[in-house]
Amino acid sequence: MSTPEMKSVMEPAAAQRELTLGEAIKEALAEEMRRDPRIVIMGEDVAEAGTVFKVLSGLSAEFGTDRVIDTPISEAGFTGLAIGAAMTGLRPVVDIMFGDFIALVMDQMANQAAKVHYMSGGKWKVPLVMRTTLGASRRSAAQHSQSLHAWFSHVPGLKVVLPSTPFDAKGLMKSAIRDDNPVIFFEDKMMYKLKGNVPAEDYAIPLGVADIKRSGDDITLVATSSMVQVALGAAKMLEDAGISAEVVDPRTTWPLDEETLVESVKKTSRAIVIDEGYARYGVTAELASVIAEGAFHYLDQPVKRIGAMHVPIPFSPPLEDVTVPTEQMVFEAARGMCRRS
Template sequence: MREITFQQAIRESMSQEMRENELVYLMGEDIGVYGGAFGVTNGMIGEFGKERIRDTPISEIGFTGAAVGSAITGMRPIVEIQFSDFLLVTIDQLVNQAAKMRYMFGGKGKVPMVLRTPNGSGLGFAAQHSQSLEAWLAHIPGLKVVQPSTPYDAKGLLKAAMDEDNTVVFFEHKMLYGMKGEVPEEAYSIPLGKADVKREGQDVTIIATSIMVQRSLEAAVQLESEGISCEVIDPRTLLPLDEETIIESVKKTGRAVVVHEAVKRGGFGGEIASVIQESEAFDYLDAPIQRLGGRFIPIPYNPELEKNSVPQVADIIEGVKATIYRS
């Protein structure tokens, strides 16, 4: 199969949808001629024009709110928030408005909107452009939260997100944009709320999100050579969360390591760990669940400091070994 990058997969998914559905349009800062801060919308303005590839003023709360207004009146906007840190500027529209309108209005109206946004560290953008805030949004009833980890998943999950009648926050890790992988040319959909077993194993279950899926797979290869067999599960969507796949895996292995880049304290890993221990998998646990996450610090600028602020492959290996009491 042909290989394309994560970034191309996202662009292709949007372009295919926009050809099919005239209600879909794209809105965001510098997404037109510039092609978006990370080049995701590169060239799209040529095909779809500036009405549907709509450059906005720098006013995140304004245009996100406009997207909500256009969604509830029948459009299917895709909003690009240049950095996921800027979600905090839009948060009223996401949390108080988009997520709640249908409920507040007694089941009338819907807000079919996709908010795409690059997240994560690794490129030296420091504290205000490198965060992973998915747990904030996964806390909000009414939203859906997606975190793809491969080009294939990115294309299929984005299609599902665009087909959703609810507001979806779609996190794209900056460090994954250049990752290549096999992606079918035709449009396809990966259902939200379905986890993917990225690698099968027997001894320990690693539940990892976004770029940590890739790091966990790397760790699993190294651990294999030491005789430790890891199962790597990518939930792909935090909200809804495929609890069943996680629970079944932990029942099999008896051990779980949860890895995300977001700050560990209050991170979504705590939720996953709780889901495991509240489930029937509890009786199969043969070690405390390990949580790995970013340190409790703002992301620093210096590349070495930055690297040390979030889990790396070696940390995952160590975390896995901790569950089997080896060092």
């Protein structure tokens, strides 16, 4: 779903330009830092190293190491510091290298950042962005491979962003930075090299607006982040099998565009929710519930959920590979649902 203000940039421009998802994020940060001197970036090896994923390469050269700041390996400490800095006139962007490390910042995010505005009766604000990663398949084992965005989505006061394309990544990052609330921006580390059209001009994609990545009539595949490409791949396979799949990307788990999800399923009558987090008590459960509550009388059969297998992510490739949802899994599940009815 596109908002009117985005229409112009969505349409193919004369100067089509491709960037990777990582480059799109860096471009959004650089443009915002040029616009607003209050923005500072902090994290482990963010300056000259440009992060372990090299997403920020070159930013410290342009903005200096007093705006792109290397921190000690102290996730709770520098996140707490960034919260205090956000309350008192700066707009920090903190980098938590691996999403697994959000366990180290949970008190700061869930008890401090998320609550400051509410507990103070609306007086203090925390304009903070936390960038972190999700996604398995890098052979990084159990402490560097999880997709834990459900944890933050559970806490009122936080916003959670999950870009799935370079275009979305740039526009969503701009909105995250301009937001006066703590926003956690999850990047799939396997998608940093994914290429796509990214306009050179300034544009922002509002938080809380889903996007229909592909239109279809027979089944809705609701997919987030890393799973959007999986769903699109499955949709192509389904098309070859004569099934028309719609792929809906919520883009943010909170705020959540419930209407777009529900309207899509009212049209197709079938839905699968695919997310790389653990399915149990996770994002798939919440989205499936939203669909079930909003489109119950339109559903041909129960909403199906596909998430990471409920095991710690193993190291060995043949073990790790079976923990992550695949195009084939989505294809088979969708084909089964469409055949049955």
